[in-house]
Structures are given as C-alpha cells and as structure tokens.
Amino acid sequence: MSELFTLIVELEDKPGQLLKVLEPIARNGGNIVGIFHQRGKKTPLNRIPVEISFRAESKKAEKIIEELQKEVLVRRFGKLRTAVISLLLIGHVIHTDLSDTIKRVDNSDAECVELNVTMPELNEPSTAMITITAKSEEALERALERVKEICQEKKIMVIEPINDEI
Amino acid sequence: MIKIAIIGFGTVGQGVAELLVSKKKEIEKKVGEFKVVAIADLTGSISGEFSLEEVIEFRKRTGRLPNNRNAIEIAENEDYDVMIEVTTTRLDESGIAYMKTALNKGANVITSNKSIAVDFNGLMKLAEKKNAKLMYEATVGGVMPIIRLLNSYLALCDILGVRGILNGTCNYILTRMEEEKLPYNQILSEAQEMGIAEANPKADVEGIDAGIKLVILANTIGIPAKFEDIEITGINNITPQAFSVAMAKGYTIRLIAEASKRSLKVSPRLVPLNSPLAIKGTMNAAMIKTDTAGDIFVAGRGAGKFETATAILSDLYELFRTR
Ligand SMILES: NC(=O)c1ccc[n+]([C@@H]2O[C@H](COP(=O)([O-])OP(=O)(O)OC[C@H]3O[C@@H](n4cnc5c(N)ncnc54)[C@H](OP(=O)(O)O)[C@@H]3O)[C@@H](O)[C@H]2O)c1
Numbered sequence: 192m193s194e195l196f197t198l199i200v201e202l203e204d205k206p207g208q209l210l211k212v213l214e215p216i217a218r219n220g221g222n223i224v225g226i227f228h229q230r231g232k233k234t235p236l237n238r239i240p241v242e243i244s245f246r247a248e249s250k251k252a253e254k255i256i257e258e259l260q261k262e263v264l265v266r267r268f269g270k271l272r273t274a275v276i277s278l279l280l281i282g283h284v285i286h287t288d289l290s291d292t293i294k295r296v297d298n299s300d301a302e303c304v305e306l307n308v309t310m311p312e313l314n315e316p317s318t319a320m321i322t323i324t325a326k327s328e329e330a331l332e333r334a335l336e337r338v339k340e341i342c343q344e345k346k347i348m349v350i351e352p353i354n355d356e357i
Numbered sequence: 358m359i360k361i362a363i364i365g366f367g368t369v370g371q372g373v374a375e376l377l378v379s380k381k382k383e384i385e386k387k388v389g390e391f392k393v394v395a396i397a398d399l400t401g402s403i404s405g406e407f408s409l410e411e412v413i414e415f416r417k418r419t420g421r422l423p424n425n426r427n428a429i430e431i432a433e434n435e436d437y438d439v440m441i442e443v444t445t446t447r448l449d450e451s452g453i454a455y456m457k458t459a460l461n462k463g464a465n466v467i468t469s470n471k472s473i474a475v476d477f478n479g480l481m482k483l484a485e486k487k488n489a490k491l492m493y494e495a496t497v498g499g500v501m502p503i504i505r506l507l508n509s510y511l512a513l514c515d516i517l518g519v520r521g522i523l524n525g526t527c528n529y530i531l532t533r534m535e536e537e538k539l540p541y542n543q544i545l546s547e548a549q550e551m552g553i554a555e556a557n558p559k560a561d562v563e564g565i566d567a568g569i570k571l572v573i574l575a576n577t578i579g580i581p582a583k584f585e586d587i588e589i590t591g592i593n594n595i596t597p598q599a600f601s602v603a604m605a606k607g608y609t610i611r612l613i614a615e616a617s618k619r620s621l622k623v624s625p626r627l628v629p630l631n632s633p634l635a636i637k638g639t640m641n642a643a644m645i646k647t648d649t650a651g652d653i654f655v656a657g658r659g660a661g662k663f664e665t666a667t668a669i670l671s672d673l674y675e676l677f678r679t680r
Contacts, residue, residue, distance in 0.1 A: 348590070350626060
C-alpha cells in the first residue's frame with residue numbers, strides 16, 4: 192500500500208538542483224504530492240530548504256531516500272499521516288447533518304481531509320466522497336468503524352474501496 | 358464405458374446433452390467411450406436404450422420427458438458412474454438430495470447447482486467416505502475456471518483471500534450506470550428486457566446469488582463459511598451520482614464478493630478504474646491473493662447455456678481423463 196512521506200532537503204541556490212531530487216522519486220515509482228520552497232529560510236551555507244511530500248510504497252520510499260542521500264543533503268525524512276482512505280457515502284447525507292458526521296469521525300488520531308458532495312434533487316439521496324487520514328493503520332481502522340456506526344444510525348450507505356489487504 | 362445420468366434438463370442440462378452429441382468424437386478421444394443412460398427432471402424421465410439426439414428434440418418439442426419414473430427413482434436405481442446434477446438452486450436440503458443419493462452409491466457427481474452451499478462440508482465428507490468425487494466448477498462464475506485454479510493449480514499455495522465479481526446481472530447494471538449515468542431502475546428494466554436480469558431480480562441485485570457463490574468459494578479455500586456468516590449488501594441503492602463522484606477520484610463501483618480469514622462479505626465497493634476488477638458487462642472475474650504467487654486474476658462468462666455446459670464438460674474431463 193502506498194503511504195505519504197515528507198522530506199526536507201537543502202539545495203544549493205543554482206538551477207537544476209530540484210531535478211536531482213525529483214528524478215529519483217519519479218524513477219522509483221513515487222508520486223509527488225507537493226513541493227514547498229522555503230526561500231526565506233536560507234541556511235548559513237546559503238542553501239535553500241525544500242519540503243517535498245510524495246506517495247510511495249514503504250520499501251520504495253526507503254530506496255528513494257538512499258539514493259537521495261547520495262545526491263543532496265537530506266535534513267529530515269518521515270512518514271506523514273500514514274494511512275489514507277476514501278469512502279463514498281450514499282443517502283440523506285446532508286439532511287442528516289454532514290458536519291455532525293464529520294465532527295464525530297475526527298479525533299486526535301484521524302481526520303477528514305477532503306470532502307466532495309453532490310447536491311441532491313429534492314428528497315433524493317445525495318452522495319459524498321470523504322477522505323480520511325490517520326496516524327496509523329489501526330487508527331484508520333477505528334475511524335472507519337466510527338464512520339460505519341454513524342452511517343448505520345443515519346441510514347447512510349458506506350461504500351469502501353478495495354485495498355491491498357483483504 | 359462411462360455411464361452418465363443427467364438430473365435436471367433445463368437450460369444447462371440440455372446444453373450439456375447437446376455438447377455431448379455435437380462433440381462426441383473429441384470427448385471420447387480424451388475420456389474414453391461414454392453413454393447417457395438416464396435423464397430426469399420434474400417433467401418426467403427416460404432411461405435404458407435411447408437416442409440422446411431424439412430425447413433433446415422431444416423435450417424441446419413437447420416441453421417434457423417421455424416417461425413417468427421420477428428423478429429420485431432414477432437416481433436411486435439406475436446404474437451410472439457419474440451424475441450430472443443441474444437442477445434448480447434451492448437453499449435447503451432438497452437441493453442436494455440427488456447428489457447425496459449418487460455419492461452414497463459411490464458414483465461421482467458433477468454439478469452447477471449452488472445448493473451445495475447448504476452443506477458443502479457434509480457433501481465433501483460423504484464423497485470422501487464413498488471414494489467418489491464431487492465436482493462443482495460450474496457453480497461459481499460459470500465457465501471462469503476458478504475452482505480448478507484454487508483446488509489444483511494453486512493447491513500448494515496459501516490462499517490469503519479471494520475477491521470476485523460473481524454476478525453478471527449486477528455487473529451489467531453497474532457498468533451501464535457507470536457509462537450512461539442513468540438511474541438504477543431504468544437500467545434494471547432495460548436488463549430485464551434483454552433477458553440479462555430475471556423478472557424477479559431480487560436474488561441477483563440484493564447480492565444473495567453472489568453470497569451463495571461466496572460460501573462455495575470460501576469453503577474451497579478452507580474457510581468453513583455458511584450463508585448466514587456472509588454480510589450482504591446489494592446494489593439497489595446505488596445512484597448515478599455516486600458514479601460521478603467516485604469517477605472524479607479514479608474509482609468505479611462494483612459488487613464485490615470477498616472471502617478471507619478476516620472478511621466474508623458481498624457489497625458494492627470502490628474499485629480503482631485501472632484495476633482488472635473494474636471489468637465491464639456481464640463478465641465474472643476474481644482476484645486471488647496467494648502467499649508465494651502474488652495476485653492471480655481470472656475472468657470469464659458467468660452464465661449461459663453452452664458456457665456453463667463447458668464448465669461441466671471440463672469437470673467430466675478432469676474425472677475421466679485417460680492420460
Ligand atoms: N443457466 C446458467 O447460465 C447457469 C450458470 C451457472 C449455474 N447455473 C445453475 O445450474 C442449475 C440449472 O440451471 P438452468 O439454467 O438449467 O435452470 P432451468 O433451465 O430452470 O432448469 C432446471 C431443471 O431442473 C429441473 N428441476 C428442478 N427441480 C427439480 C427437482 N426437484 N427434481 C428434478 N428436476 C428438477 C427442472 O425441471 P422442470 O423444467 O420440470 O421444472 C429443469 O429441467 C441451477 O441450479 C442454476 O443455478 C445455471
């Protein structure tokens with residue numbers, strides 16, 4: 192299963208440096224999610240810290256880091272939120288107080304990070320896609336159980352993805 | 358000489374008989390000589406000396422079989438090496454009575470009848486005790502070769518789990534909803550008009566048919582599941598909007614039957630659009646997770662007269678292959 196990683200590298204302030212970082216990530220099947228230059232935070236050696244987040248399988252991420260360490264200065268590396276799941280909810284999602292649903296799912300270990308809702312026609316069921324991230328697979332599992340419980344109570348159908356684990 | 362009794366003479370039974378006639382030469386080359394010695398269903402029976410071709414024609418023309426001896430009598434008293442049991446699936450003991458009769462006599466059974474889900478273990482034990490075999494490739498996924506794949510090719514693997522699309526009617530409806538974004542009810546009536554969905558579609562769209570097949574699959578991989586153990590959700594509440602929202606995130610929706618040590622369920626699931634399980638139309642498919650062989654994917658037609666009959670002939674070959 193692919194996970195979200197984040198790393199901070201220090202790059203020299205000249206052209207072509209970023210490519211040295213992005214190329215090994217892409218070559219090893221990583222998916223770049225975000226790049227953030229911290230231009231204002233130049234280091235004493237005049238390097239620019241750049242924060243990069245990418246999605247990859249754990250093993251591949253290790254390989255990526257190994258390769259990067261040969262090319263550039265890696266200051267920090269870690270897993271971001273480790274677990275992610277997207278769920279489709281069908282039913283009277285809005286009439287049953289969507290914000291209440293989300294509030295009850297969120298806690299210190301897991302949170303809804305993305306929400307897509309289609310507006311229903313009058314009295315018709317609506318659809319929402321929610322994405323939840325959590326600090327660990329276990330925390331995600333618990334969040335998923337909470338979603339299912341709440342949705343059962345509110346008579347909303349939950350459609351789960353098929354993931355790698357059965 | 359292999360003596361065959363056919364119990365149940367509807368779509369599948371007649372399909373088997375027609376192939377036994379049209380492919381007689383090829384079949385005999387591979388399994389040796391055979392003869393159909395008896396046929397029975399609820400309309401009547403035939404046994405003794407008869408021409409298979411003429412009986413097929415008679416059943417088509419008159420809608421029945423010529424004699425009055427009933428199927429139980431035939432199953433008990435005729436002398437046969439293998440019973441092809443292709444009667445209607447019933448979720449009680451009556452559905453497997455003929456099979457038990459055959460096995461008790463030490464005869465092999467080949468079936469497309471999903472009733473075996475009612476007492477899978479009991480049937481297998483009986484077969485073993487009587488030194489006979491019960492073959493059931495056609496019960497799950499029609500002609501998709503999943504039972505043989507699990508029981509034979511992957512016999513030395515640890516099967517971590519199976520996920521399958523086991524109901525062609527549901528898959529057709531979901532595919533059409535995905536492509537046309539039309540409401541469920543409209544697609545269902547279209548499917549009924551085309552003969553893809555039955556007049557009473559309950560067993561299919563509520564996931565019951567897939568659930569019964571999942572019981573058979575689970576038992577095949579060593580999980581002693583009963584129908585009551587399966588958590589079942591059907592497709593009748595899926596909306597076209599659900600497809601729009603899912604597809605924007607790279608998913609489609611399919612009715613997935615899933616069996617593993619952790620999970621026994623049939624439910625609509627988000628399936629990545631690039632997954633082989635995002636298969637279209639009436640096709641059946643399955644993804645098998647193994648310990649040493651990674652993932653294995655199979656697909657094939659889940660129903661149809663000659664497709665199902667082909668699976669039955671494959672079992673016949675497996676039982677009697679001469680080399
Ligand atoms: N059709 C497919 O594509 C397909 C695919 C996979 C599995 N299957 C399974 O294969 C089996 C046969 O399907 P089918 O499509 O051939 O069904 P069908 O056309 O309805 O034929 C069923 C046959 O069984 C006979 N029958 C029913 N109950 C009986 C009983 N108690 N004793 C003796 N005969 C009995 C029927 O006799 P009457 O005509 O007198 O009622 C008929 O001849 C079913 O269990 C089905 O679930 C079918």
